[in-house]
Amino acid sequence: MLEKALKGSPKYYLWIGFLLVVMAGASSAYLGQLMNGLTITGMSRDVSWGFYISQFTYLVGLAASGVMIVLPYYFHHYKQFKDLVIFGEFMAIAAIAMCLGFIVVDLGQPQRMLNVMLFPTPHSMLFWDMIVLCGYLALNILVGWTCLECDRQHLPHPKWTKVLAYISVIWAFSIHTVTAFLMQGLPSRHYWLTAILAGRFLASAFCSGPSILLLVILLTEKVTTFKANVDGVRTLAKIITYAMCVNVFFFLCEVFTSFYSSIPEHKNPLVYLFSGLDGHAELVPFMWVAAVFGLGCLALLIPPKLRDNRHLLPWSLAVLIIATWIDKGLALLIGGFNPTPFDTITPYWPTAKELTVALMIYSLGALVVTVLFKVATEVKHEVGASQKPDSDTAVPEA
Amino acid sequence: MNQTRRNFLKFLGLAAAGVCTATAGRALAVSVGAKAEPEAGPQALSAKRWGMVIDTKKVGTKEAIDVLAKACHSVHNVPDIPGNQNIKWIWAAGFEQAFDQPNDFLDEDVKKRQFPLLCNHCSNPPCVRACPTQATFKRPDGIVAMDYHRCIGCRFCMAACPFGARSFNFMDPRKHIDPAAVNKEFPTRMRGVVEKCTFCVERLAKGKQPACVEASNGAVAFGDLADANSEVRKLLREHYTIRRKPSLGTEPSVYYII
Numbered sequence: 001m002l003e004k005a006l007k008g009s010p011k012y013y014l015w016i017g018f019l020l021v022v023m024a025g026a027s028s029a030y031l032g033q034l035m036n037g038l039t040i041t042g043m044s045r046d047v048s049w050g051f052y053i054s055q056f057t058y059l060v061g062l063a064a065s066g067v068m069i070v071l072p073y074y075f076h077h078y079k080q081f082k083d084l085v086i087f088g089e090f091m092a093i094a095a096i097a098m099c100l101g102f103i104v105v106d107l108g109q110p111q112r113m114l115n116v117m118l119f120p121t122p123h124s125m126l127f128w129d130m131i132v133l134c135g136y137l138a139l140n141i142l143v144g145w146t147c148l149e150c151d152r153q154h155l156p157h158p159k160w161t162k163v164l165a166y167i168s169v170i171w172a173f174s175i176h177t178v179t180a181f182l183m184q185g186l187p188s189r190h191y192w193l194t195a196i197l198a199g200r201f202l203a204s205a206f207c208s209g210p211s212i213l214l215l216v217i218l219l220t221e222k223v224t225t226f227k228a229n230v231d232g233v234r235t236l237a238k239i240i241t242y243a244m245c246v247n248v249f250f251f252l253c254e255v256f257t258s259f260y261s262s263i264p265e266h267k268n269p270l271v272y273l274f275s276g277l278d279g280h281a282e283l284v285p286f287m288w289v290a291a292v293f294g295l296g297c298l299a300l301l302i303p304p305k306l307r308d309n310r311h312l313l314p315w316s317l318a319v320l321i322i323a324t325w326i327d328k329g330l331a332l333l334i335g336g337f338n339p340t341p342f343d344t345i346t347p348y349w350p351t352a353k354e355l356t357v358a359l360m361i362y363s364l365g366a367l368v369v370t371v372l373f374k375v376a377t378e379v380k381h382e383v384g385a386s387q388k389p390d391s392d393t394a395v396p397e398a
Numbered sequence: 399m400n401q402t403r404r405n406f407l408k409f410l411g412l413a414a415a416g417v418c419t420a421t422a423g424r425a426l427a428v429s430v431g432a433k434a435e436p437e438a439g440p441q442a443l444s445a446k447r448w449g450m451v452i453d454t455k456k457v458g459t460k461e462a463i464d465v466l467a468k469a470c471h472s473v474h475n476v477p478d479i480p481g482n483q484n485i486k487w488i489w490a491a492g493f494e495q496a497f498d499q500p501n502d503f504l505d506e507d508v509k510k511r512q513f514p515l516l517c518n519h520c521s522n523p524p525c526v527r528a529c530p531t532q533a534t535f536k537r538p539d540g541i542v543a544m545d546y547h548r549c550i551g552c553r554f555c556m557a558a559c560p561f562g563a564r565s566f567n568f569m570d571p572r573k574h575i576d577p578a579a580v581n582k583e584f585p586t587r588m589r590g591v592v593e594k595c596t597f598c599v600e601r602l603a604k605g606k607q608p609a610c611v612e613a614s615n616g617a618v619a620f621g622d623l624a625d626a627n628s629e630v631r632k633l634l635r636e637h638y639t640i641r642r643k644p645s646l647g648t649e650p651s652v653y654y655i656i
Contacts, residue, residue, distance in 0.1 A: 036569060036570075036589075037567065037568050037570065037589040037590055038566070038568045039483055039568040041568075043568070044483050045483060045484060045556075045565055045566065046482065046562065048553045048556040048557060048566055049553060049557060107550050107551050107552055107590070108549075108550070108551020108552075108553070108566065108590025108591060108592075109549065109550050109551045109590040109591060110550075112531075112548070112549075112550045112551075115530075115550050116530045118531075119531045121529065121530050121532050123527050124527070124528055124529055124530040125528070125554075126528070126530035126554055127530045130530075182554070183557075186524065186528070186558045187558075187646040187647075187648065188560030188643065188646060189557060264500075337557075341559070341560055341561055342491060342496075342562055343494060343495060343498070344495065346482060
């Protein structure tokens with residue numbers, strides 16, 4: 001089926017070429033990092049993880065998000081998601097590719113990364129993270145590719161894909177839980193040391209992930225003959241709304257516990273993020289944007305009239321993505337390292353080179369998404385599934 | 399023809415798999431056989447649980463602690479890097495930074511005093527728990543050691559350490575060491591790995607006390623915490639001591655006489 005990604009319009013080639021050029025250009029920054037070390041980043045002795053690991057954390061959420069389509073389809077037989085499932089699975093593949101990329105660029109000695117497999121260490125959460133990420137990647141490739149191939153040949157899906165799909169639903173929860181466990185089990189990182197972190201990660205993943213997925217699907221509709229099921233899109237928007245409500249609720253639980261108990265260690269990261277501490281207020285404007293956007297997107301998503309408005313929906317989703325990205329893709333890491341173990345503040349901000357390396361990986365993800373979505377939409381076009389009514393080759397579904 | 403090609407490919411696949419397994423097996427065998435800790439000589443010092451007692455009344459100024467740091471850093475080829483991507487094994491900090499016991503009305507003496515901070519060689523070390531490759535590990539004598547050749551530089555241990563005792567080589571450290579002053583007895587590190595105080599395992603193996611203890615003029619004592627007759631236990635019996643962040647349950651092996 002991969003050959004379908006090789007034939008496309010000039011615009012398609014232009015986009016692929018653009019991504020390749022960006023990747024090639026940005027990889028020079030990574031080469032610089034390989035030659036000079038992670039000194040090119042804004043990280044320091046006190047803030048020893050930065051933009052790379054926070055992007056990894058955010059994208060694990062994107063990978064887990066496909067389950068919001070897969071679960072209703074397989075567990076509840078919600079047929080409106082039938083033609084959307086494949087996009088959830090393919091998005092997960094691209095997201096995990098980016099996750100692995102961000103982990104590799106974050107390593108000081110990437111050529112030794114297989115040591116994690118050579119010396120399996122079950123008491124390290126990173127070992128488990130490697131297992132769940134690789135497992136989830138394999139599950140999605142296997143299930144997604146096989147089902148799409150069967151659709152193409154008008155064959156029923158083999159039984160084992162259903163079993164694997166069930167496993168992948170539970171697996172999706174595990175990837176984000178284990179990623180939260182990387183952080184929430186560390187003593188003295190008080191912003192992370194909370195039992196609700198895994199819950200927050202999942203809630204945030206299940207609103208931000210499907211939002212990104214839905215935006216890409218809406219974009220796919222613009223550039224292909226594919227037309228997503230209208231009820232399916234509405235249901236997905238509803239799921240996103242519920243998940244965002246839970247996400248905000250969990251965060252407020254965190255705020256209550258920190259401030260009502262008034263224990264300095266619990267309070268200080270939040271104080272630093274939202275109002276500044278010890279004369280450092282680097283993230284304050286971002287946090288308030290996140291707060292306003294977080295509540296703003298709920299105002300745009302909760303009323304059914306606004307949520308079902310197809311012209312407004314992309315904007316509501318974008319607002320939600322910005323709010324959750326600031327919360328999880330930026331502040332979570334910095335708030336975890338500040339205040340430092342010495343009760344001081346060490347500000348962190350990614351350098352231009354660091355952002356360039358991140359751009360390289362984001363373009364890689366975009367490339368994987370483009371190729372996989374191209375294959376999927378071509379197959380849907382070929383079999384006439386979920387096509388626009390004016391689509392020239394649309395044939396009634398068999 | 400088809401059949402033979404198929405068989406040939408099968409054979410090729412099996413052979414490739416065999417080569418891979420053999421290589422991986424050899425790599426494993428080498429790594430299992432290799433010893434990360436230095437060979438113990440005939441005069442080697444040994445203990446069930448090494449520990450340190452620091453009399454902060456005797457070594458309580460920045461200048462005095464700098465003497466310890468200089469002794470440690472020169473013998474271990476610790477580079478002198480300006481900025482916050484620096485490396486330090488032992489350094490000085492004030493009471494509020496060192497101990498999580500804020501006190502608005504601290505006595506003048508303790509308020510002004512500086513405290514030497516270093517790896518606590520915890521009995522229950524979170525860094526060892528976090529390390530995905532066992533590059534950092536706890537020895538049977540309680541020392542938390544590092545294998546610089548296995549470390550992948552993921553810095554999980556740095557996030558896990560509640561004492562900020564670990565440093566990462568963000569850049570090539572060798573450019574920041576005076577070539578004339580390199581101690582050839584101890585390895586320099588490469589960029590991209592984590593390092594920290596090792597309680598001078600390499601000196602203990604030769605029957606010597608840790609470098610900072612030797613440079614402290616008796617202000618820092620080192621010995622076996624499991625031996626009731628050791629000097630450290632005697633000091634702990636006679637003085638009121640505190641440890642850093644004991645509530646976290648990591649059980650630090652470094653004690654401070656206040």
